[in-house]
Amino acid sequence: MEQLQPAEPVQRPSLLLVDDEASILSSLRRLLRSEPYEVLLAESGARALEILAERPVDLVLSDARMPGMDGAALLARVRQLYPATRRILLTGYADLDTIVKAVNDGQIHQYLSKPWNDEELLLILRQALALQQAERELKRLQQRVLEHNSELKASNANLEKRVAARTAELQQTADMLDLAYEELKHSYVTATEVFSLLANLRLPANKQTNRKLIELVRAYCKSHNLDEAESRDLAMAAALYNIGKLSWSDAMLMAPADLLRHTEQARYRSYPEQSESVLLALEPMQDAARLILHHQERWDGSGFPQRLKGEAIPWGSRLLKLAVDFIELQCGLVLERHLNSDEALLFIRKYAGRLYDPELVEPFIRVCADYLSDVTLEDPTVQMLGTRELHAGMVLRRNLNADNGMLLLNAGKVLSELLVQKLIAFEAMEGAKYSVFVSVPEPANPQTREGG
Template sequence: MVEHDPEQVTIIPPAGPIRVLCLDDEPSVLKVLRRTLGFAGMEVSLFDCGEQALQTLAQQDYEVIISDMRMPEMDGVEFLTKARQIAPQSQRILLSGYADMDSTIAAINEGGIHNFLQKPWQNEALIHVIKDAAEKYRLKQYNSELQTAISSQNEQLKVLNGNLEELVEKRTAQIRTVLRQLETANKREQDEHKATVELLYNFINANPYIDADMAKQIANLSGLIAQKLGLGDKVVQLTKMAGYLAQVGLLAMDPVLYDKPLEQLSSEQRKLFFTHPATAQLMLMPAQHLSDVGEAIYHQFEKYNGQGIPKGLKGKQIPIGAQILAAARDYVENLLKNQGDKETRRGHALEIIKMYSGSFYHPKVVLALEQAIHADMSTTNQVGSMNIINAQALKSGMELGLAIHSHKGIMLLPKGHIFTDATVAKLQQLEMQKPTPFRILIKT
């Protein structure tokens, strides 16, 4: 159990006008920048000399640095490179009226620019880029201050935070390596998502602190809700995959964050816990064909009324996959917490979801959830008639009707697998090591 200092430290996210440093040798450009950014409520410092700008940068903090490319005494590459050394966290934006690819590449490699705009720019685009850059700067600053506060409050959390980044990088690198291997092997079949999802689901299943059966329930229910909403087969499958992988980001975290109920975590631990959807999206990034799945997982804690996280999206702004996942996840979690027989637990769990229809959840999603719950869920994964046999009765060419798992829950063969002589022999060998024969469902 983690002990807590009763004196809590409150960290307030950075606020106030965005601070921007602008460097350009043309007075007319600086005048336009002052007027445009000033009207947008930003604090602007203007310079036509690179050395003076660097001296000021060493004394004051700026969230965004904007520089022209072509200047007589110090060009944009040299200035941004030095600015990066002085204020590495500041976001750097390059302006240029020339289509100079070599200089742009040098600015990216040496100056570490975060964005590039050509002159003449559109004011709306410039303001959008600056606001986005400032948000990234403030988020990094806020996270840094939060980590410092956590470390000073609790020694155990200090150790946790110190190891978390290394743990995330290590486990994310492992999963990315596997995903890249799958991507390479399946370039000709980009629509075959199933192998990727089953592989990651096996990682979840092998973790003793994560309830893989709950993930399976969320996935099946998400697919049924999507069907009831009349979404296409592709969307139904992607939504189901998001249900399977909703918790995959937890694999990159210390088990102390998820081996006990959320209400038993400290406020700092809960903040770290709710970063797992972003970690999941990062893990899935190499698998481009799963981008919609990653998007649904990333936004799974948004609320219909706009009071959720991480972006505070509202209504139709929230991806439909995320809205379905949120309702299915919360229903299954409530179902597993409730007491009583199956029908009683279903009723109580559903009532909780219906209570927040229109605030936390889309009313149409809640209605589809209710319809899905009353559907015959036991037949959703079966097609046609089945025969149940053991491995000794298997023959090459038979089609597997239901996935086969080991006694630890690890998937051995997926549903739909067509047996070959090799897989028959391997399964028969495994069956010889079991105390009881396999029960294998074969399509007829």
């Protein structure tokens, strides 16, 4: 069999940067000076189209807000005329309508916000160009396979003795294409995670949920041996479940859901549908988009957006809700008070059968206990008690904080009667109700003590 020839040496990738602000173009050109790219500049959408008509370009990075032809319209035109060119939108505005237009009309491959992080921008450019090169190589191989098949048919006509050999060769080619397709799907997972990290830059560190959510969902998938496709969809859903919130104000993004005003509540309840609509245009994201659409449904049918009930809710959406609520309860995005991990799991256990699939709750808690070092709920020696149930000799297993975040007692503290009484008095003065995680030492064996 004739060996497939390796691809010809790849020329330097060409990048076209489009922005109506000369200072932005200068900053980008300086950033890319040491990179192996041929950099072209255009200060308008019209000039960018002229350059594209004169020569091939591998990637277009365009600002969203420009006079005349905006970024979404330019990238839609690029997609129509030069579909192989990678398209990235750069904007300093959290404008969901612009993003949706760019995704639907221009089918952009990435979205970046101003001000950008240099390392992240360079990483995204490298990944986009690497994926483009992989797609070109795949097309080259596909074309070569088609040509090779035609040669085989012509030379092996009516020769039954070579049927088995040809079948083996075709199977090898099919396996190669399957592998290439799997690599493309893996690239989508990577791209969603990069995008989620960029979107999270809008929030303070203690409100950023996506990375924790991705890791927790992956831990669950690994512990339960979920298949690769299901694990991939859950990871992408965890990365982009809150993309529909990008157009919210900063105040609304950081407010607990329970404290939102009536008008804000209506907007809050629409975010799963907005997240799904942004992602539906991307074929590899459609299963993940369906999980995102239903991740705020509740087991008893009181959720949104479609009030699905019980097993009518997709299984992946039920798991995603558990993970989202567990992380957001600790970030103060559900209740006004930030819960610790044990309190969040107790909340989830309390509402099993109402908000959550009762068959999923305990397996989820066990994964959290195995995966997170600060979860003590599965330790049989640990109890959660009210202040009036405490007594001397008990050992504090978690830091105890006041509702305002002030540290009251450190983990490891052995309680005395005086300390218990002070806690009760402080609780009454603050009008609060504290949950205290303690372990009770086993009583000493009198016979052992006497023998010693």
